[in-house]
Amino acid sequence: MNPPLTLVILAAGRSTRFGRLKQLAPIGPGGEALLDYALYDAALSGFTRFLLVIQESPRPDFDAHLRDAAAHLDIRYAYQRMAHPGLVDDPPPGRTRPWGTGFAVLTAGEQVDGPFAVCNADDFYGRGAYAALARAMRASDPATSGPCPLTRAFTIGYPLEVTLSERGGVSRGLCEMCESGALQRLTEGLELRRQGDRAVGRDVAGRTLDVSLHTPVCMNLWGFHPDILAPLSDLFSAFLASGPGLDREFYLSEAVNDLIAAGRVRCTVLPTREQWLGVTFPGDHAGVARSLRGLVDSGVYPTRLWDARRSLTDARPTLRDAPPSPVSRE
Numbered sequence: 001m002n003p004p005l006t007l008v009i010l011a012a013g014r015s016t017r018f019g020r021l022k023q024l025a026p027i028g029p030g031g032e033a034l035l036d037y038a039l040y041d042a043a044l045s046g047f048t049r050f051l052l053v054i055q056e057s058p059r060p061d062f063d064a065h066l067r068d069a070a071a072h073l074d075i076r077y078a079y080q081r082m083a084h085p086g087l088v089d090d091p092p093p094g095r096t097r098p099w100g101t102g103f104a105v106l107t108a109g110e111q112v113d114g115p116f117a118v119c120n121a122d123d124f125y126g127r128g129a130y131a132a133l134a135r136a137m138r139a140s141d142p143a144t145s146g147p148c149p150l151t152r153a154f155t156i157g158y159p160l161e162v163t164l165s166e167r168g169g170v171s172r173g174l175c176e177m178c179e180s181g182a183l184q185r186l187t188e189g190l191e192l193r194r195q196g197d198r199a200v201g202r203d204v205a206g207r208t209l210d211v212s213l214h215t216p217v218c219m220n221l222w223g224f225h226p227d228i229l230a231p232l233s234d235l236f237s238a239f240l241a242s243g244p245g246l247d248r249e250f251y252l253s254e255a256v257n258d259l260i261a262a263g264r265v266r267c268t269v270l271p272t273r274e275q276w277l278g279v280t281f282p283g284d285h286a287g288v289a290r291s292l293r294g295l296v297d298s299g300v301y302p303t304r305l306w307d308a309r310r311s312l313t314d315a316r317p318t319l320r321d322a323p324p325s326p327v328s329r330e
Helices: 034-044 059-065 101-109 127-139 226-241 252-261 282-297 312-319
Strands: 006-010 049-054 074-079 116-120 151-159 170-177 183-195 198-202 208-212 216-224 265-271
Touching (some): 034 127, 049 101, 101 116, 101 226, 151 226, 151 252, 183 216
Antiparallel strands (some): 170 183
């Protein structure tokens, strides 16, 4: 019997540029947040357990928002704390900044017992992306594919062009791959903006980046097996030992990059035809709302995802294999 597929949803961000808790901001025509579409699409793609990594204080807000979804889904929580037994015993005095996405995955890992995907709560990835991850993780399950010398991982690659914002520079993980589709290096691009038929920005060292709009980018949608947790924990221990101070964060993308370079992980980039949507700046909200309305009007989603009269079981036969629908890129 296949182990359950878990979706780990990173929802502990502080939304500093957005100005409020955008993880729960209504944006769909029925008042849903992008988080709701992640739950719905992943459930239709074969995920059966949903683990939200949050900070403790907004738990009542998440409970209230997800009340209807929880009637259909197995939704659980993991907390991202400054001090966490077994991970961080003695945080630096005065630190309030979260430890980062890699740390968030480690806190969720305490409740993971099979293959799991990781996504951002405030991004829309498209149902086909979750389905591709589910297929890849099932096919690479050590229980069915035999021993493998490397930890297997997957990420979904979107063309950079469809992930840029017209309202400001964004950060994206630029993928360099070999011909087989294996990820060789992930470069963190900062303040990336469209400039003609190219995108320009800088890397973390301040060097100028000038890349093709067709460059595949990682949008923090990953697929892992539990054996990623031990090497990830080793890297986090080294991160703490280096003295991160009050501001440095332990990013999942950088950790995977380091594990690839060390020969401990093989990560395959899975291309997708799905449209990524996200609200980095408040001005992005209207365009994403129009795109979601278009998907509802075309029948990909019901107006209200968690209508008690329409269960996921009823939706699955008609929506599970639906091709991605075109959406506005405004």
